[in-house]
Amino acid sequence: MPFISRPHLIALIVASMFFMEQLDGTILATALPSIAHSLHVDTVATSVALTSYIIGLAIFIPASGALADRLGSRTVLTGAIIIFVTCSVLCASATSLIFLACMRALQGIGGALMVPVGRLVVLRGTAREDLVRTMTWMMLPATLGPLMGPVVGGFITTYLSWRWNFYLNIPVGIVGLLLTRRFIPNTRTPDPAPFDLRGMALVGGGLAVLSIAAELFSHGEGGGMLVLGMLVGGSSLMGLYSLHAVRTAAPLLDFSLFRVPTFAISVAGGAASRVAVGSLPFLFPTFLQIGSGLTAAQSGAITFVAPLGAIVMRPFVPATLARWGFRRVLMANGFSAAILFALIAAFQKGQPLWTLSLILFAAGMAQSTQFSAYNTIAYADISKQRMSAATSLYSTLQQLMLSVGICTAAGTLTLTHILFRHATPTLHDFSIAFLVVGSISMLAVPAAACLSPQAGASMSGNKS
Numbered sequence: 106m107p108f109i110s111r112p113h114l115i116a117l118i119v120a121s122m123f124f125m126e127q128l129d130g131t132i133l134a135t136a137l138p139s140i141a142h143s144l145h146v147d148t149v150a151t152s153v154a155l156t157s158y159i160i161g162l163a164i165f166i167p168a169s170g171a172l173a174d175r176l177g178s179r180t181v182l183t184g185a186i187i188i189f190v191t192c193s194v195l196c197a198s199a200t201s202l203i204f205l206a207c208m209r210a211l212q213g214i215g216g217a218l219m220v221p222v223g224r225l226v227v228l229r230g231t232a233r234e235d236l237v238r239t240m241t242w243m244m245l246p247a248t249l250g251p252l253m254g255p256v257v258g259g260f261i262t263t264y265l266s267w268r269w270n271f272y273l274n275i276p277v278g279i280v281g282l283l284l285t286r287r288f289i290p291n292t293r294t295p296d297p298a299p300f301d302l303r304g305m306a307l308v309g310g311g312l313a314v315l316s317i318a319a320e321l322f323s324h325g326e327g328g329g330m331l332v333l334g335m336l337v338g339g340s341s342l343m344g345l346y347s348l349h350a351v352r353t354a355a356p357l358l359d360f361s362l363f364r365v366p367t368f369a370i371s372v373a374g375g376a377a378s379r380v381a382v383g384s385l386p387f388l389f390p391t392f393l394q395i396g397s398g399l400t401a402a403q404s405g406a407i408t409f410v411a412p413l414g415a416i417v418m419r420p421f422v423p424a425t426l427a428r429w430g431f432r433r434v435l436m437a438n439g440f441s442a443a444i445l446f447a448l449i450a451a452f453q454k455g456q457p458l459w460t461l462s463l464i465l466f467a468a469g470m471a472q473s474t475q476f477s478a479y480n481t482i483a484y485a486d487i488s489k490q491r492m493s494a495a496t497s498l499y500s501t502l503q504q505l506m507l508s509v510g511i512c513t514a515a516g517t518l519t520l521t522h523i524l525f526r527h528a529t530p531t532l533h534d535f536s537i538a539f540l541v542v543g544s545i546s547m548l549a550v551p552a553a554a555c556l557s558p559q560a561g562a563s564m565s566g567n568k569s
Contacts, residue, residue, distance in 0.1 A: 114232055116243040118284045119223035122186065123243070125277045126216040129158075129193075129270075131254025134269040136427065143267065146202050159207040159316040159508075161213020164309035167357050167501045169221035170493035171300055177291035178226045181218055186285065189215030190278035197271035220499040226289055228484055228492050236484070241422045241477040256409050268392050294493070298355030305357050307349055311342030312505060319508035322515045357502060359494040362487070366496060367560050371483035372551035374435060376506045378475050381442060381546035383510020384538070385411075389449075392535040393461075398454075410462045414469025422477045426565040431482045433551035438475050445471060446543025450536040475549075485561040510542065517541045 121295060133140075137151040144151075173181045192212035199205035224243075231239045261269045280522040318335035350356035389408055426434055445468045452461055487495045517538040518530050 106383040112244075113239060114284075114288055116227050116239045118281060119227055121277060121281050121284075122182070122219045123224050125189070125274055125281070126219050127275060128254050128257065129189075129212070129216065130183045132261075132270050133267075134272075136258050136262040136270055139262050139267040140202075140205070144200070144202050144205070150202060153202065154209050156317050156320045157210040158213040158216070160313045161210040161215075162217045163213075163306075163312035163316045163504060165214045165217035166221060166504055167308045167312070167497055168223060168305050169218050169500065169544060170477055170497035171297070171357060172218065173222045173225055173292075174294035174297045174493050175292040175300070178222055178229075178283060179289045179291035181222050182226070182285050182289055183282065185215045185218035185222065186278050186282045187215075188212070189219065190274055190282070193271040193274040193278070197268040218479035221496045224480075224500070225493055225496045226292070227372035228496065229292055229489060230290065233485075233563050234566070237426055237477070237481050237566075238423045238480045241419055271296065274320035301353060301355060301357040304346060304349055304353065306345035307342050308358055308501070311339045311346060312501065314339035314342065315505065316508045319512045319515075321510055322519075348485065358498045359491070360498075362491065362495055362498055365486050367485045367556065368483050368487060368499075370529045370552055370555050371479045372499065372502055374439070374549040375476070375479040375483070375500065376509075377440060377546055377548035377552065378439070378472075378479070378507035379503060380510040380513055381446060381542045382472060382476075383507035384514035384542045385510075387511050388514050388535060388538055388542075391530070392449075392532075392539075393531065395532055395535065407458060407462055407465065410465040411469035411472070414466040415473035416469075417466075418470035418473040419477075422474055423565075426472065426478060426561075430565060431478055431556055432553060432556040434474065435478050435482075435556070436550050438471055438478075439553055441471050442468070442549070443543045443547045446539050450543070452536075454532060482556070482561045485564055490567060497498075513542055513545065514538050535562060 126292070133154055137154070140154065141147060142149045169181070189212055192208045192215060195208045196205055196212065199208065227239060227243055229237070257273075258270055261267075261273070314335050318332050318339060321335070322332050347357070347360070350358065350360055393407060429437075446463055446466045449461070449468075452464075483494060483499055484492065518534055520539050521527070521534040522530060525531075525534070
């Protein structure tokens with residue numbers, strides 16, 4: 106391929122996997138009523154198709170790096186794609202909700218292995234001076250997928266069938282599989298440490314329980330005591346894992362990586378930003394329908410403006426980081442995210458929708474810059490030998506923070522519902538929720554301020 110370098114080709118292959126996994130994670134939300142009608146079950150019960158996927162995802166993300174070290178990156182990616190595509194076909198042919206839920210859980214395992222191992226392949230195969238540009242384009246699907254999912258899912262479900270949401274994965278998966286076998290190196294560690302099976306049980310179980318609690322809470326299901334019990338149980342398992350990790354020579358998630366300043370700061374600042382971003386797909390469509398009386402399809406079309414902003418901004422991210430450096434860009438962008446959430450909260454019924462579209466477009470640009478920078482600076486000072494451990498820990502915390510974002514948004518709406526005694530959430534309740542998650546995103550600013558002015562200079566090219 107004369108027009109594209111091998112590292113960039115590998116990044117494009119991995120990006121296609123990212124897009125397939127991210128899109129699949131959100132595409133079913135609009136199809137649940139159609140699934141319920143087709144399988145002759147209650148619509149509320151079909152949410153198990155979402156939670157079962159999260160279970161598979163949460164349990165196996167922490168193990169992704171260790172498996173790649175033992176089996177090889179190409180082997181794990183090949184297996185992950187085969188699992189994902191095969192389960193997509195089986196989900197599409199489901200005739201019962203139980204079968205659909207089981208296949209979704211297995212599909213989540215494939216998704217859990219694709220994303221972190223794909224990122225690991227790119228990090229290992231790209232020179233540090235090229236990493237900003239490569240990661241910028243590779244992470245675009247992570248921005249597009251969650252926002253495009255409801256739009257694409259609504260269109261497919263309306264004009265074709267909910268089963269085509271799964272068939273959509275087949276051509277992407279087959280192409281990705283062929284390219285993976287041809288171009289992805291099968292990198293592995295010569296003498297890996299013993300696999301931390303106990304750690305996987307503790308951290309995987311804890312993440313799964315916390316993710317299910319967030320999903321139930323966001324849909325108002327399960328009852329308050331059940332959700333609270335799951336939050337306590339999941340947090341307890343994570344606490345037990347922390348004790349286990351201190352006493353284990355090679356833990357599944359290596360918390361000693363937090364001693365690397367750029368990694369720790371990226372995790373802290375990225376967590377604050379991801380809480381806000383995780384809340385957006387949950388809050389925004391309903392906010393539009395209540396605030397402006399739009400239909401689900403119309404609200405989805407407006408939401409699609411944000412990915413357009415992300416696409417427009419992507420080519421300018423490397424030059425922006427080269428001009429200003431990671432520290433200044435992340436600090437300024439942290440302020441901008443909070444301001445944009447405040448502007449959304451200030452939107453009133455009757456205002457022209459183009460103003461909201463403009464805010465969303467700017468929000469897409471801000472997200473594109475923020476996560477391209479965080480997903481690059483995290484690995485600035487990580488050695489090649491610890492890269493697999495770093496990607497596993499970083500991916501696990503990403504998943505956890507997105508669930509925290511849903512919990513924060515849903516919890517704020519629940520609290521305002523109780524305090525103001527509203528029968529249903531009002532525009533004012535949603536405005537408060539946007540202000541709360543926007544305030545949390547501001548915590549990224551002091552985190553970014555802890556970076557050295559020279560942090561990541563070898564990646565960004567900033568010499569000031």
